[in-house]
Ligand SMILES: Nc1ncnc2c1ncn2[C@@H]1O[C@H](COP(=O)(O)OP(=O)(O)O)[C@@H](O)[C@H]1O
């Protein structure tokens with residue numbers, strides 16, 4: 101293992117986040133807090149409790165997921181796309197660095213940033229509602245798995261994208277709708293049966309459901325299934341990245 | 354054993370364009386090799402394959418005996434690359450950027466060595482500047498620093514002096530000399546003949562993906578170097594006398610100079626006979642001058658007839 105190289109890439113990416121602190125941390129956190137104020141406090145006070153959980157509290161896990169899914173994808177995709185775009189990537193490609201090391205560096209940094217964001221959002225939320233985490237270890241596990249798998253997914257997009265438009269189209273057209281329809285703001289049990297069935301095809305439903313279970317001990321779908329789906333998604337992303345590197349896809353002609 | 358050994362190397366890009374055709378080349382330890390060729394010849398492609406940026410379609414390359422694909426860690430640690438494009442970040446400090454490069458190559462931090470590299474390249478004063486604040490020339494110096502900071506044994510310079518000011522060019526040549534003294538093998542690509550002529554030990558001419566010739570610079574000029582004899586006449590001629598009509602002579606525009614092209618390696622250069630004929634024709638010689646053909650003319654000639662001249 102070329103530990104120095106992993107460390108360099110990781111540090112470089114982390115530093116980039118802290119030099120653009122507004123974009124990397126302030127903006128996702130602010131928008132989450134706004135959601136929280138609007139849906140949680142203002143409207144939420146008029147919405148009845150879901151599964152016996154006050155609405156303001158109910159949406160916390162979903163909001164965290166919303167933030168880390170979009171941020172993981174945005175950070176990781178930009179992290180690898182930009183050096184491809186400027187040509188700086190030549191340096192990594194010509195260095196004695198394996199593909200796995202490159203992935204660990206870039207994806208590790210993106211996942212770390214998402215974890216930091218999640219932490220800050222949870223902390224902020226605790227000022228508004230009385231936080232209660234039923235299964236803290238599981239909560240961390242879900243958080244970690246989600247950050248890593250969606251950072252990997254972002255990394256794939258960053259490798260695939262040919263231009264800046266490509267880079268934004270997937271988050272905009274795929275991630276955002278899936279997350280909004282994934283039960284961030286509601287329990288899928290509140291939907292008519294037909295839409296409940298449709299929702300089961302949305303992978304984000306499993307994420308949010310599992311994550312919410314770790315907070316409140318109640319879930320839309322079984323926790324085992326949630327974990328299985330997240331693990332499956334992670335595996336799929338790993339396979340795609342492995343294939344991309346093996347074939348040199350969009351990195352090496 | 355050569356430091357770099359390229360055998361039967363071909364590259365066809367995804368769009369079907371064949372950029373390299375069966376290249377065989379051995380690069381000796383400690384030499385300076387110039388790869389000379391027009392734009393699009395395949396120079397960057399060749400270098401990119403050796404450095405690991407482009408995959409070869411066919412053939413093998415070894416560096417210090419190690420295969421560039423199987424033993425990529427070994428070979429890449431030996432290699433430094435200064436790319437053709439100014440591919441650099443923007444919001445990074447020079448110092449950080451150089452440290453990043455060293456780390457990528459699995460070398461532990463060594464501030465003293467990095468300082469030396471920066472000083473050698475007149476970058477020390479700029480170590481805390483952001484990359485985007487630097488001029489083009491300074492950026493190129495940073496690229497060189499990034500390539501040298503892991504102490505490579507083989508250095509690739511892809512068009513190092515294209516669009517660079519005179520001062521940097523001089524510095525660059527001095528640096529190349531200094532590195533050679535330290536035993537570093539240097540491969541540079543260029544489409545400036547003067548550059549190859551000034552610093553290379555050997556010159557390879559590449560065109561349309563084919564390596565037309567590789568030879569010692571002197572030998573190349575010797576093999577292909579025709580010479581010209583310029584004979585200045587006391588009074589101009591409008592037309593050559595009949596006795597000179599079957600000699601390979603050109604007359605300058607104003608009729609003052611006769612130009613005779615010959616091969617200096619032949620036993621009979623034809624000069625003696627020419628002199629006698631000129632005297633017999635009654636022309637009076639005022640001055641004479643011989644001109645060697647430069648690498649430039651050799652190059653043009655090679656590219657025109659695809660290297661047949663050397664066969
Ligand atoms: N990624 C690529 N895809 C397709 N063709 C390419 C690619 N890169 C270079 N080429 C083509 O290969 C040829 C050689 O390019 P290059 O190696 O850059 O030449 P040089 O460095 O000698 O100017 C050119 O005709 C160029 O257009």
Ligand SMILES: [Mg+2]
Nearest residue numbers: 396397437512
């Ligand atoms: Mg080139």
